[in-house]
Amino acid sequence: MNQHSLSAAFVAGLVVTTLCSIPDGALAAAKSASKSALAVACESQYQRTRPAPKVVDKVLQAHARWLEDRESADGRRANLCRTDLRQLRLTTASLERANLEGAILKGANLRSANLVQAHLKGADLSQAILDDANLEGADLRKGLLAKAHLNRISADEAAFYGANLQGAFFREALLERAHFEDADLQLADLSGASLLDGYFYGANLSKANLTDADLAGTDLRRTNLRQATLRRANLQGALLDSATLDGTSLVEADLESAYLDDASLVQADLHEASLRGA
Incomplete structure (x- = not known):
């Protein structure tokens, strides 16, 4: 060698x-x-600060130019991660694809805002107003949305994995194919919401209001639905294996072809419910 x-x-x-x-x-x-x-990693120059509304407006203007033309010299994607935006008025704001991870938006007004594919992982949106906002494909994993108002939102395929949604309002919301695995939805109001083919595996929906909700084909395996209200809900083909439905109201609910293997229905109210093929 x-x-x-x-x-x-x-x-x-x-x-x-x-x-x-x-x-x-x-x-x-x-x-x-x-x-x-x-x-x-957060590279926002505004992280851990509370910028003035005028500063935020300039960021949003540059973001709008970026959305129109990614090659624009004066356009820039909004990067407000970990920024304190609490109580801010952002109605109809265009925040599509904006980086708001870990941002504090507690009590903010985002009514009718465009948040399509926005990055909101870990953001604090508790008590925020998002009625009529567009959240399609948005990332809200591990977010704090307790008592947030999300009525009539469009949030198809949005991600709410592990989010705190206690007492949140989702009345008549469009949430088809949305992900709520391991989310906390205790006392949430989802009445009239469209949750077709959604994913709720392991979620806590105890005492939630799902009256008239459309849950056809939804994955509700191992969910906690104790004392929830599912009156007139559409659960056709839903997966309820190992779900807990003790004390749950299923009056006039449609459970045709639903899967209920190992589900617990102690004292559940199934008056006039349809169980054909279940």
Whole structure:
């Protein structure tokens, strides 16, 4: 073996020895920390500040130009991650694809705003007004929306994974194919909402109002629907396997071809409900 080969072998052995000397836990932690750092990165110049309304208006104007022409010299995507925007009036604002991750929008007025595919992961929208807003494809994972007003919103395919939606209002909302896995919807009002083919696996819907809601084909497996109101709800073909429906009102509900394997229906009210093929 020549000198070059010996040197290469020595270096390779040194690298392996060094890596092996690092505890597995430390390596895993380093990888996890690296991923976390990437996940929570926020480069907004306004993070952890409360910019004046005029400043926010300028950001939105530049965002509007960016939406019209991505090559515009004076256009820029709105980056308001982790920014304090509480109580701000943003009615009819154009925030499509805006970065609002971790933003504080508590009590903000976003009525009729355009939030299509907006990034709102981890944002605080508690008590915010979003009636008639467009949230199609928006990312609201782990968001705080307790007592938020989302009546008549369009939010098809929006992501509410693990979000806190306690006491939120979704009356007559369009939420087809939306994701609510592991979300907390206790006492939420979803009366008249369209939830076709939605995903609620493991969600908490106890005492929620789903009167006249359309849940056909919806995945409600392992959901908590204790004392919820599903009066006249359409549950045709819905997946309710292992769901808890104790004390739930299913009066006049349509459960045709619904799946109820291992579901608990203790003291549930099924008066005049349709169970054909269930």
